[in-house]
Amino acid sequence: MSTVLDHATGVPTGTPPQDSARATPARARRSSAISRHTHPMWFLVPAFAILFVFFFLPTVFNFVYAFTDWSGFKSQINPVGWDNFTDLAGSGTLYASLRITIGYAVLVAVFQNLFGFALAVLLERDTRLNHLVRVLFLIPVLMSALAVGYIFQALLKPEGALNGLLSALTGADVHTAWLGSTSWTIVVVAAIHAWKWMGLSMLIYLAGFKTIPVDLVEAAHIDGASPWRAFWCIRFPLLAPAVTFNVATALLGSMNGFDIVQATTAGGPARTTEILNIFIYRTFGQGLFAQATTMSLMLFLLVALLAFPVIRFLRKREEIL
Numbered sequence: 131m132s133t134v135l136d137h138a139t140g141v142p143t144g145t146p147p148q149d150s151a152r153a154t155p156a157r158a159r160r161s162s163a164i165s166r167h168t169h170p171m172w173f174l175v176p177a178f179a180i181l182f183v184f185f186f187l188p189t190v191f192n193f194v195y196a197f198t199d200w201s202g203f204k205s206q207i208n209p210v211g212w213d214n215f216t217d218l219a220g221s222g223t224l225y226a227s228l229r230i231t232i233g234y235a236v237l238v239a240v241f242q243n244l245f246g247f248a249l250a251v252l253l254e255r256d257t258r259l260n261h262l263v264r265v266l267f268l269i270p271v272l273m274s275a276l277a278v279g280y281i282f283q284a285l286l287k288p289e290g291a292l293n294g295l296l297s298a299l300t301g302a303d304v305h306t307a308w309l310g311s312t313s314w315t316i317v318v319v320a321a322i323h324a325w326k327w328m329g330l331s332m333l334i335y336l337a338g339f340k341t342i343p344v345d346l347v348e349a350a351h352i353d354g355a356s357p358w359r360a361f362w363c364i365r366f367p368l369l370a371p372a373v374t375f376n377v378a379t380a381l382l383g384s385m386n387g388f389d390i391v392q393a394t395t396a397g398g399p400a401r402t403t404e405i406l407n408i409f410i411y412r413t414f415g416q417g418l419f420a421q422a423t424t425m426s427l428m429l430f431l432l433v434a435l436l437a438f439p440v441i442r443f444l445r446k447r448e449e450i451l
Contacts (some may be wrong), residue, residue, distance in 0.1 A: 196424040202417030214424040224425070226401070227409040228432070231385055234320055234405050238384035241324030243376050246331025253332070254339055264336075267329040275326060279393025282322045283309065286394075309395055312402045319403055323390050324380075331376045338372030339365070374444035381440060385433050406432075 196214060200207045218224050249267060253260040270278060285291050286308035296304040309315050342365055350360040388407040391397065397404035397412070406429050414422035 192423055192427055192430075195420055196427045198420050200420040200423070202419060210420075214420055215428075218421065218424055218428070223401075223409070224428075227404055227406045230316065230403065231405040231407075231429075231432075234316060234323075234387065234391075234403070235381050235384040237317060237320035238323045238387070239377055239380040241321050242328050242331050242380040243373070245324055245328035246376060247335050249328065249332040250335035250339060254336065264329075264332070267332060269329070270326045271329045273326070275389035276393050278322065278326045279390040282390075283394045286318070310399055312400050315395060315399060316403050319391055319394050320384075322394065323384060323387060326390065327380065327383075331380065334372050334376050335369065338369045342368045370444075370448040374441070374448060377444060378437070378441050382433055382437055385429070385436070 195207075197209055197211060198207050199210045199213075253264055288305045288307050288310075290308075292308065293304045293306055296306075308318055346364055346368075347360055350364050351357075355363070386407065387405060388411065391403055391405055391408055392411070395403045397408040406425065410422050410425045410429070413425060
């Protein structure tokens with residue numbers, strides 16, 4: 131007697147319900163086995179190969195070449211031990227670049243989070259106008275950093291559009307060199323960097339606002355709290371994870387900055403905006419490859435040394451709040 135199978139389930143049509151129930155786990159196991167065979171892990175090999183060639187291998191060579199005399203003036207590469215590090219330790223220019231880099235990173239983190247948080251508060255309501263404005267502020271995030279730097283460099287030069295606009299509004303001839311001050315240029319460049327990325331911070335803060343339970347705010351209003359007090363005492367502390375992400379990414383990302391500074395000031399005036407990556411770029415261009423590699427290694431260590439305490443501090447703040 132032949133058995134007729136149900137094409138939908140693969141179970142014989144005459145099988146009792148108990149047998150059908152026992153057949154279900156077997157079908158699940160077969161389906162899982164098929165899934166494992168059709169999606170093997172070796173599909174990840176190309177991605178890991180690209181990551182190894184373009185990230186891990188250069189990182190290893192970065193550590194190796196920092197202990198050599200590699201340069202554009204000789205064909206042989208010889209090990210020199212810690213000589214590159216001792217030479218840089220006695221360089222006042224390196225310490226100046228490190229100080230400028232840290233100051234630049236702190237300014238960017240402050241400006242970017244202030245701008246992003248203010249935009250998130252102003253554009254929190256889901257209206258069509260707010261949706262449109264959010265998209266407009268996200269456009270700079272998608273733009274090339276070099277393009278943003280060159281646009282602002284053209285706007286802020288003495289004969290640029292900003293001075294032309296101020297001259298038209300005030301009736302006076304304005305020729306301010308916005309990028310020519312040895313005291314304030316670093317602040318202007320940091321504000322430009324923050325302007326480019328404030329849309330991303332705005333998006334993270336908006337997502338943080340959406341995760342706050344409405345019941346908590348309504349309970350605060352019922353208890354007599356004003357909207358201002360409810361915001362700062364309830365809603366703002368619950369934004370701690372968003373603050374952690376935005377501060378960490380802005381601070382550590384700006385320490386690796388290069389494009390905007392290079393396009394606007396190229397490290398000037400008088401090297402007051404020469405962050406470490408600009409210094410590394412100039413050193414490498416002079417043919418001092420080993421010294422530039424050593425500087426990049428020191429930048430890597432500096433970012434790592436700052437990353438862990440900052441993230442740990444912000445995580446502790448989340449637990450307290």
